Structure formats: C-alpha cells, structure tokens
Amino acid sequence: MTPSIGSLPPKYRVTIDHDRCMLCGRCVVNCSYGVFRLDGDRVRTNSRVCTACHRCVAYCPRDAISIQERPLDYRTHPVWTRGVRESIYSQARTGKIVLAGMGNALDYPMIFDRLVLDACQVTNPSIDPLREPMELRTYLGKKPQRLELGTRGDGGVDLLTELAPNLCLETPIMIGHMSYGAISLNAQLAMARAVSGQGTFMGTGEGGLAEPLRPYQGHLIVQVASGRFGVDIDYLERGAAIEIKIGQGAKPGIGGHLPGEKVNALVSRTRMIPEGSDAISPAPHHDIYSIEDLAQLVRSLKEATGWKKPVFVKIAAVHNVAAIAAGIARSAADAVVVDGFRGGTGAAPRVFRDHVGIPVEAAVAAVDAKLRSQGIRNEVSVIASGGIRESTDVAKIIALGADAVYIGTAALVALGCRVCGSCYRGLCPWGIATQRQDLVDRLDPVAGGEQVGNLIHGWTLELAELMGAAGINSIESLRGNRDRLRSYMVDQALMDVLDVKSVGA
Amino acid sequence: MCGIIGVIDRGREVMDGSAIRRSLSLMNERGSGEGAGYVAYGVYPEFRDYFALHVFFDNLHETRPKVDALLHQWGRVVHDEEIPTRDTARLRKVHTPWRYFFKPDVRLMPRSTTPAEEIVTELVMRINTAIDGALVFSSGRNVGVFKAAGWPEEVADFYRIEEYEGHCWLAHNRYPTNTPGWWGGAHPFNLLDWSVVHNGEITSYGTNRRYIESFGYRCTMFTDTEVVAYLVDLLVRRHGLPAELAVTALAPPFWDEIDAMDDRRRRLHHALRLTYASAMMNGPFAIAVADQDSLVAFTDRSKLRPLVGAEAGDRLYVSSEEAAIRAMEPRLDRVFMPRAGEPIVGRCR
Numbered sequence: 001m002t003p004s005i006g007s008l009p010p011k012y013r014v015t016i017d018h019d020r021c022m023l024c025g026r027c028v029v030n031c032s033y034g035v036f037r038l039d040g041d042r043v044r045t046n047s048r049v050c051t052a053c054h055r056c057v058a059y060c061p062r063d064a065i066s067i068q069e070r071p072l073d074y075r076t077h078p079v080w081t082r083g084v085r086e087s088i089y090s091q092a093r094t095g096k097i098v099l100a101g102m103g104n105a106l107d108y109p110m111i112f113d114r115l116v117l118d119a120c121q122v123t124n125p126s127i128d129p130l131r132e133p134m135e136l137r138t139y140l141g142k143k144p145q146r147l148e149l150g151t152r153g154d155g156g157v158d159l160l161t162e163l164a165p166n167l168c169l170e171t172p173i174m175i176g177h178m179s180y181g182a183i184s185l186n187a188q189l190a191m192a193r194a195v196s197g198q199g200t201f202m203g204t205g206e207g208g209l210a211e212p213l214r215p216y217q218g219h220l221i222v223q224v225a226s227g228r229f230g231v232d233i234d235y236l237e238r239g240a241a242i243e244i245k246i247g248q249g250a251k252p253g254i255g256g257h258l259p260g261e262k263v264n265a266l267v268s269r270t271r272m273i274p275e276g277s278d279a280i281s282p283a284p285h286h287d288i289y290s291i292e293d294l295a296q297l298v299r300s301l302k303e304a305t306g307w308k309k310p311v312f313v314k315i316a317a318v319h320n321v322a323a324i325a326a327g328i329a330r331s332a333a334d335a336v337v338v339d340g341f342r343g344g345t346g347a348a349p350r351v352f353r354d355h356v357g358i359p360v361e362a363a364v365a366a367v368d369a370k371l372r373s374q375g376i377r378n379e380v381s382v383i384a385s386g387g388i389r390e391s392t393d394v395a396k397i398i399a400l401g402a403d404a405v406y407i408g409t410a411a412l413v414a415l416g417c418r419v420c421g422s423c424y425r426g427l428c429p430w431g432i433a434t435q436r437q438d439l440v441d442r443l444d445p446v447a448g449g450e451q452v453g454n455l456i457h458g459w460t461l462e463l464a465e466l467m468g469a470a471g472i473n474s475i476e477s478l479r480g481n482r483d484r485l486r487s488y489m490v491d492q493a494l495m496d497v498l499d500v501k502s503v504g505a
Numbered sequence: 506m507c508g509i510i511g512v513i514d515r516g517r518e519v520m521d522g523s524a525i526r527r528s529l530s531l532m533n534e535r536g537s538g539e540g541a542g543y544v545a546y547g548v549y550p551e552f553r554d555y556f557a558l559h560v561f562f563d564n565l566h567e568t569r570p571k572v573d574a575l576l577h578q579w580g581r582v583v584h585d586e587e588i589p590t591r592d593t594a595r596l597r598k599v600h601t602p603w604r605y606f607f608k609p610d611v612r613l614m615p616r617s618t619t620p621a622e623e624i625v626t627e628l629v630m631r632i633n634t635a636i637d638g639a640l641v642f643s644s645g646r647n648v649g650v651f652k653a654a655g656w657p658e659e660v661a662d663f664y665r666i667e668e669y670e671g672h673c674w675l676a677h678n679r680y681p682t683n684t685p686g687w688w689g690g691a692h693p694f695n696l697l698d699w700s701v702v703h704n705g706e707i708t709s710y711g712t713n714r715r716y717i718e719s720f721g722y723r724c725t726m727f728t729d730t731e732v733v734a735y736l737v738d739l740l741v742r743r744h745g746l747p748a749e750l751a752v753t754a755l756a757p758p759f760w761d762e763i764d765a766m767d768d769r770r771r772r773l774h775h776a777l778r779l780t781y782a783s784a785m786m787n788g789p790f791a792i793a794v795a796d797q798d799s800l801v802a803f804t805d806r807s808k809l810r811p812l813v814g815a816e817a818g819d820r821l822y823v824s825s826e827e828a829a830i831r832a833m834e835p836r837l838d839r840v841f842m843p844r845a846g847e848p849i850v851g852r853c854r
C-alpha cells in the first residue's frame with residue numbers, strides 16, 4: 001500500500017553557517033534527537049527530527065546554528081489551521097489519539113494579562129520592603145472559624161482551641177507535582193534543594209519518593225493518585241503533607257501514562273512496578289466514586305499518619321469546580337488545589353490539553369466566592385496552579401482568593417527547559433524529562449537548585465514590591481482583595497465571575 | 506488626613522458636647538469642611554432600654570412609611586421624632602434626620618443568643634440596602650450619632666450638640682477623598698453599640714469586606730470605615746473576644762515578634778493570626794472604637810497615622826493631636842504615645 005499523504009512540511013529548518021562553524025562537534029553530542037552529524041569538513045543536519053529545544057544553540061560556541069520555525073507553511077486558512085490539518089494527517093495514518101506535551105496550546109485570551117494591579121498615591125503611603133517589614137509567610141491548612149478562650153486567675157487568657165497542623169511557607173510559591181519518572185532524579189533534586197533553601201515546598205508527583213530525595217522530605221508533599229504508585233506507609237510518613245490527586249488541569253477526567261521506556265531500575269523501585277512496564281493511572285480513583293468516598297480517603301490517610309499532616313486534594317478546574325471545592329472543604333481535607341487548564345504535562349491527549357477545563361483565574365474566583373458564601377473559607381486553603389508564569393500572576397491569583405500557588409513549567413524553564421513540548425519522547429537534552437543517564441547527568445542538581453531558588457527568590461522580591469506599592473505589608477491582606485485589581489477589556493459576564501471592576505471604575 | 510478625638514469618663518460622669526466641639530474645630534487643618542460628626546453615649550437615659558435608630562430620610566412622605574412598616578413588623582416603636590436641628594447659614598438640611606426608639610420582638614429570632622441585636626442588625630442592613638432614600642446611621646441603645654457634611658462647628662451647631670450629655674464621646678473631622686459631601690460618608694460609623702472614627706485608608710478593605718460579608722453583614726456606606734464597626738461587632742459580640750484581643754486580631758504583631766514570644770503567648774497570637782487573617786487591617790490608620798462601657802483606640806502595625814492618649818482623673822482621652830485634647834482639658838495628669846498596634850483601652854468602672 002502506498003501512503004497517499006506523503007511527507008508534511010517540516011516544523012523547523014536547522015541551518016549551519018559554515019563560515020562560523022569550527023567543527024567542534026558540540027551540536028552533534030548535545031542533540032539527543034540526532035539532528036546533526038559530522039560529515040568530513042561539514043556538519044550536516046536532518047531538520048525533520050528537530051524539536052527546537054535549543055540545546056545545540058545553547059552550546060554552539062560560535063553562534064553558527066539557526067533554527068527557523070515553519071520554514072514552509074501550508075496555504076494559510078483561518079479555519080483549517082496547520083494544527084488541525086496535521087492532527088488529521090496523523091490520525092489518518094495511525095487511527096490513534098493524538099498526544100501532545102506541555103500545556104494548552106490554543107489561542108484563548110489570557111485572563112491574567114487582562115487584569116492590572118493597584119498602587120498607592122498620596123492618600124496612603126506605599127511601603128518600601130527594603131525598609132519596612134513585609135510579610136509573605138503563608139500557612140496552609142484548616143483554620144478555626146473562631147477561638148475558644150479560657151480566662152485564668154491572673155486575668156490572662158488561655159487558648160483552648162486546638163489548631164489543625166498547617167504547613168508554614170516563607171513565600172506563597174511552591175512547586176507542583178512532577179513525578180520521578182516523568183522528570184529525572186536530578187531535576188527533582190534540583191527543585192528539592194531550591195524549595196528547602198527558600199522555605200517552601202514541592203510535590204513528589206505520583207512517582208513515589210526516590211531515596212536520594214529523603215534529605216529534603218521536610219519540604220516535600222507526597223502524592224497519592226489513582227495508580228497509588230510508590231504509596232506505602234513509609235512514603236506517607238516522610239511527606240510534610242499528603243496530596244490526593246483527583247485530576248490534573250492539563251487533562252481533566254483522564255488518568256496518566258508513563259511509558260515503559262522511562263521505567264528504569266530506580267524508577268521501578270520507587271514506583272513499586274516492574275522495570276520496563278508502562279505505569280498507567282486510571283481515570284478515576286476506583287475507591288472514590290463520590291464525595292463521601294473522598295472524605296473517607298482523607299480520613300484514612302490522616303488516621304494512618306496520626307492526624308499530624310495536612311492533606312490536600314487536587315482537582316482540575318472544571319465547570320463545576322466551586323461546588324466540588326465546597327464538598328472537599330466539608331471533608332477533613334486541609335487544602336484544595338485548583339489546577340487550571342493551562343497546566344503543563346509530559347503527555348496528554350491533544351483534545352484534552354486544548355479543550356477541557358477552565359482557566360485558573362476564573363476557577364479560583366469562583367471557588368473563593370463559593371466557600372465564602374457558605375461561610376467555610378477557613379475550612380480549606382486554596383492553592384492555585386496551572387499557568388502561573390511570573391510574579392504578577394502570583395499577586396493576581398492571590399488577590400482573586402488563592403492562598404498560595406504551585407508552579408511547574410516555570411521551574412522547569414529555570415532548569416533550562418525551552419518548552420519544546422517533547423517531554424513524552426524521553427530524550428530531553430536538558431536532562432529534565434528523561435531517564436537516559438547520559439542526559440540526566442547534564443543537569444547538575446546544585447547549579448539547577450540555585451537557578452530554581454533564584455527564580456522563587458526573585459518572584460518573592462517582586463511580590464513584596466507589588467504589595468508594598470499597594471500599601472499592604474502582609475500577604476493575608478492581599479488574599480481575596482479583589483478591590484486592588486481592575487480588569488481591562490474583559491466582558492461583563494467574566495467581570496461578574498471575577499468580581500473585579502473595570503479599569504477606571 | 507482627618508482628625509479624631511475621643512473621651513470616656515470611667516466614672517460615667519457626663520459631659521456636654523461643647524468641649525468636644527471646641528477641640529474638634531481645633532483640628533480643622535485636618536479636615537476640608539465636607540464632613541464632621543459626633544457620637545455620645547448616655548444621651549437617651551429616658552429611653553435607655555430602646556434602640557435609638559437615627560435615620561436620614563431624603564423624603565419624609567415617600568420613604569418614612571416604608572421604614573415605619575418594617576419596624577412595626579419586627580417590634581415596637583415607643584417614640585419617634587425629627588432630630589432637633591438648627592438651620593445655619595452654611596449648613597442646610599440635605600436630609601431629614603429622624604430618630605426612632607425601638608424595641609425588637611425577640612420572639613422573631615429564636616435561634617440567636619442575642620436576638621434583639623440580630624434583629625436590629627438585620628433591619629439596618631435591610632433598610633440601607635433595600636429602601637432607597639433612607640439610611641440608618643445610628644442604631645445602639647442610649648447612644649446617638651450626629652453627623653453631616655460641613656465643618657465641625659457647623660455640624661455641632663446644626664445638631665445643637667451642646668444640649669446632649671454623655672459619659673463617652675467620639676468625634677471626627679473629615680478630609681474626604683471618597684463620597685465628598687455625602688452625609689452618610691461622614692464619621693462616626695455606628696452599628697448597635699459600636700461606634701468608630703477613623704483616620705486613614707484601609708488597603709485591605711476588599712479582603713475585610715469579603716470576610717465580613719460572609720457573616721451576613723453588608724457594606725452599604727461606600728467607605729472603608731464601616732467595615733471596622735462590623736469587624737468589632739463580629740469579634741467582640743459574636744465571637745466573644747475581649748477588646749484587647751480583638752484589636753490584636755485587627756492589627757496583629759509581626760511574625761518575627763510572635764516567633765519571639767513565650768510559648769503560651771505565641772500559641773495564642775499564632776492562632777489569632779491564622780483564624781482572623783482576613784479580618785486583619787492593613788494600610789495607614791488610627792481608629793477609635795467605643796461602646797457603652799469602653800473606649801479603644803489603636804493604629805496600624807506601622808503607626809502611619811498619629812495617635813496620642815492622655816488622662817485627667819477619671820477621664821481618658823485619645824486624639825490625633827495633643828493640642829485637641831488640651832482644648833478639652835488643659836490640666837492633664839499624663840500624656841502618652843502608644844506604640845504601633847498597641848491599643849489604648851479605657852473602661853468604665
């Protein structure tokens with residue numbers, strides 16, 4: 001049978017400026033996709049396998065490489081876009097579901113970029129965080145509605161209320177769950193070093209806790225997902241908190257898939273699955289078919305760990321997210337993680353990545369409003385994730401009602417990731433989304449830890465400046481303070497959801 | 506800017522309004538002639554068991570019947586009348602100030618432990634949100650707020666303030682940036698027994714408003730100060746916190762200070778900050794809050810607005826300026842400046 005579709009236009013064209021090239025061969029060594037080969041006195045390229053990961057560009061000492069995106073495009077058409085056509089070609093060939101990496105790639109408007117922050121002028125002074133106290137400390141977990149006090153003989157007051165355990169963060173920025181297996185051990189180690197240094201936390205993902213991460217376990221949130229990979233009592237007890245993952249913003253409603261090629265000896269041991277076998281997490285937890293089942297699992301995990309750790313529940317931001325969060329708040333859960341539709345992933349079906357779920361800004365606004373209207377906002381903390389790109393996103397989502405954020409892609413970018421979106425291939429030349437030892441070795445956990453730490457620190461400083469400019473010296477006064485946001489060119493229906501006024505109003 | 510002053514006589518000896526009028530006028534540099542007001546405790550001894558509802562009516566014939574009907578539905582009005590005023594050259598009657606002496610029927614709120622207060626709170630919220638042209642600006646027992654848009658002396662003369670006698674007074678000289686000229690925007694703000702005067706701007710207003718509204722309060726006055734009255738009502742009346750701890754919840758110590766406390770205090774302050782994170786007030790402010798038995802004044806955690814206290818015998822004074830206190834009482838036993846966030850508390854014996 002002769003294929004009748006033929007070859008498609010290449011995504012990228014890699015060209016070498018032979019006048020500049022000195023034949024050092026670094027590109028050949030660095031490209032794990034096999035774009036380059038040394039052929040006598042010339043480096044030759046196979047552009048078709050390029051992912052635009054820029055590893056070659058980063059390591060070429062002579063700036064001799066250039067990569068052109070879409071050197072040859074299809075005839076333009078507003079409806080039959082390149083992406084649409086290529087999905088059809090691909091499915092016509094394979095008859096399968098199209099997989100894609102990273103987060104939502106459709107051109108939806110970015111709500112964050114339609115919101116602007118406030119600053120003080122005249123009527124109250126802005127605060128200089130270099131000279132005045134500025135408090136970013138954040139506690140995650142249940143808080144009482146009110147306190148019971150007892151009066152002592154000497155007129156002093158005793159606290160009778162027993163507080164539930166909370167996580168104490170020195171900055172409201174955490175790193176979300178990316179499992180060992182999906183990313184490399186060195187990537188996890190780098191991030192673990194970063195969060196330990198910055199007084200915050202990161203998630204282990206559903207991949208168990210690899211032994212080399214144990215020194216950082218005081219800053220790790222262990223995850224229990226539908227596959228239960230790597231979960232035993234030792235794992236639960238090592239975490240500073242436990243997170244039940246119900247869903248993920250990048251692919252709400254479906255499970256996960258780690259290809260067998262990524263399951264090496266240590267991944268196998270950590271996940272407690274045979275080496276080389278696919279790790280498939282089912283779409284639902286098969287012991288959670290309803291909200292009361294979730295409440296039972298939360299209680300079971302608490303019971304197993306002596307009620308000493310907060311338990312978080314992560315859900316994908318879907319249409320009914322507010323009511324679901326209110327249900328979670330009524331369980332013993334301490335925080336609800338709301339993962340927006342821009343959340344990243346190593347691999348997701350394209351249709352889910354691009355079309356299912358809602359943006360985190362609207363989801364957090366709705367969740368916070370619902371919890372407040374039911375008088376249960378203190379019952380859970382709200383953690384926002386999925387598409388947090390910079391410190392202003394953090395400030396805005398906290399003003400919309402979140403207590404803290406998880407970042408994911410941003411932390412990987414700090415490790416060198418160029419967002420090429422080929423994580424599922426397992427060949428990440430930056431040593432992040434791969435288990436091939438020679439590639440993993442490229443990522444130095446110490447240097448990487450410093451880079452991610454710098455990012456969190458830099459954002460924290462910016463957040464402090466933004467708060468100071470708004471005349472706020474404590475993060476709790478920014479939380480849910482939607483009066484300090486204005487929307488710019490947002491339609492009325494969305495303004496009502498966000499409960500934010502227009503610029504000028 | 507704005508200027509605030511308050512006085513309480515801890516032996517409940519009464520003072521008429523002439524002295525505080527003088528001292529508030531002394532702070533005219535802090536105002537703009539667009540809002541001033543007074544509140545006095547103990548002014549209605551003959552109706553001390555009734556809630557004194559002060560209402561601004563835009564149109565007596567149109568809106569008063571609606572308020573009358575609502576009050577009769579929820580209780581009994583023993584007496585009502587127009588609040589006596591004196592038209593002056595520069596202050597004309599924009600609204601008609603009216604007062605009702607009202608006793609709620611507590612059988613209508615059986616689930617509450619403070620049914621009378623619940624009913625009055627609900628009525629205030631309902632009238633202020635649902636009845637156009639009526640605004641309840643004072644709703645406590647044996648207490649009255651008198652405020653309008655004008656200079657302190659004009660407002661005092663308009664309401665004949667020297668004819669009222671109370672054992673505790675608060676007063677406010679306003680420099681508005683929001684709602685200038687609106688009588689409802691002048692201070693003091695009051696709910697039930699609580700009255701508040703405030704100098705500053707609450708940058709956490711959005712957070713505080715969302716918090717307080719989840720407990721059924723509704724912010725209707727378009728200004729950040731009313732939220733303080735509601736927060737105090739929630740923390741003290743409904744949650745039972747002592748006044749000092751309520752102030753701590755609203756202007757808590759920094760975490761560094763809490764970390765350095767002894768174990769017992771650290772636990773308490775830690776719990777207060779966690780529980781009342783959304784009640785905490787940020788931004789520059791000096792606030793004085795009063796009820797029948799006490800006067801509490803405090804500033805923001807960085808003391809970005811002035812506050813001074815003084816004592817003379819049984820009388821405790823708080824103000825933006827020492828000079829204003831001395832205008833009321835030249836012979837002071839003690840003058841002091843509280844530290845940031847540290848409350849000045851005066852209680853009747």
